[in-house]
Amino acid sequence: xxxxxxxxxxxPGFSCPFLIDTTGTYFRPDGIxxxxxxxxxxxxxxxxxxxxxxxxxxxxxQRVWPPLARRVPAFAALRxxxxxxxxxxxxxxxxxxxxxxxxxxQNLLVVAGFSGHGLQHAPAAGRALxxxxxxxxxxxxxxGRLGWGRVxxxxxxxxxxVV
Numbered sequence: 001x002x003x004x005x006x007x008x009x010x011x012p013g014f015s016c017p018f019l020i021d022t023t024g025t026y027f028r029p030d031g032i033x034x035x036x037x038x039x040x041x042x043x044x045x046x047x048x049x050x051x052x053x054x055x056x057x058x059x060x061x062q063r064v065w066p067p068l069a070r071r072v073p074a075f076a077a078l079r080x081x082x083x084x085x086x087x088x089x090x091x092x093x094x095x096x097x098x099x100x101x102x103x104x105x106q107n108l109l110v111v112a113g114f115s116g117h118g119l120q121h122a123p124a125a126g127r128a129l130x131x132x133x134x135x136x137x138x139x140x141x142x143x144g145r146l147g148w149g150r151v152x153x154x155x156x157x158x159x160x161x162v163v
Contacts, residue, residue: 001088002039002048004060005081009034010074025067026163035081040064041088041163048085055083090115094156099125100147101132109133110148115159 011034018028027038040063042048048056060080069076091098091113102108109132111125118125128141145157 001041002055002059002083002085003037004039004055004064004083005030005035005037006075006078007034007081008036008075008078010077011036012072012074019071020163021067021071023067024163025064025071027068027072036078038064038068039163040067050087053085055085057083088116093151095159096157097121097125097146098148098151099128100143103148103152116163117159 012029013034014029014032016029018026020026023040025038025040027036029035030037039060042059042063046059046063060083065075065078065080068078093113095115097112097114097118099111100109102110109129111129114121114125124141128143131141149155150157
């Protein structure tokens with residue numbers, strides 16, 4: 001994935017939340033003083049070669065900047081900054097976490113595959129895992145849909161909000 005930074009002193013400001021446009025383009029303030037960070041997940045056809053971590057500068061010009069300027073008119077005058085490319089780890093099955101006891105490996109508990117939104121789920125996932133370690137049922141959380149059963153049964157719990 002590519003991540004880009006830009007400067008726009010007339011942008012929405014420090015109090016702007018992390019925003020995901022209906023196009024999938026996302027941005028958030030990056031510190032103070034009109035700095036922002038964002039991008040868009042490429043389509044499968046646009047997915048860069050994973051062996052090459054160089055950034056395609058045209059990607060920002062063609063795929064990121066136009067929806068940004070439509071969403072926030074002040075971004076029409078933004079000044080592009082830096083960029084970087086990196087690997088985006090995700091659960092290829094359905095982009096959602098797997099949490100619970102492994103069905104075939106005794107004493108193996110798994111909390112994995114949250115596809116970038118693990119930090120948001122960490123408090124509940126940690127509580128559930130702690131309860132499972134102590135022999136409980138997951139701290140009262142309904143874990144069935146996040147368990148291995150859906151993976152083995154081919155039942156996707158598709159997470160469409162991955163950016």
